[in-house]
Amino acid sequence: MQIGRVIGTVVSTLKHHKMDGAKLLLVQPMTLEGSPKGVAVLAIDSVGAGVGETVLLVVEGKAAGDALRRKGAPVDAAIIGIVDAVTVTA
16 A cells, blocks of 8 residues: 555546446655655546545555456556545654
């Protein structure tokens, strides 16, 4: 699981049938300090996130596919939560 910030939306009128009705968002993974980390990821939104929000992101594996709740959907990344706050204790 990673923390990221939603930086954009993606509209695709033609896609795999198991993804019909799914919202696609661009997410920039971040460090705990809030700095960008790596490249942006295209993710399925399973929680109603919006641009500018900090989110929990799962990349690859069973958790990403399960977030869409459609067996066999071709999903590599999914937003599974909206972050309210991050507290780091040293």
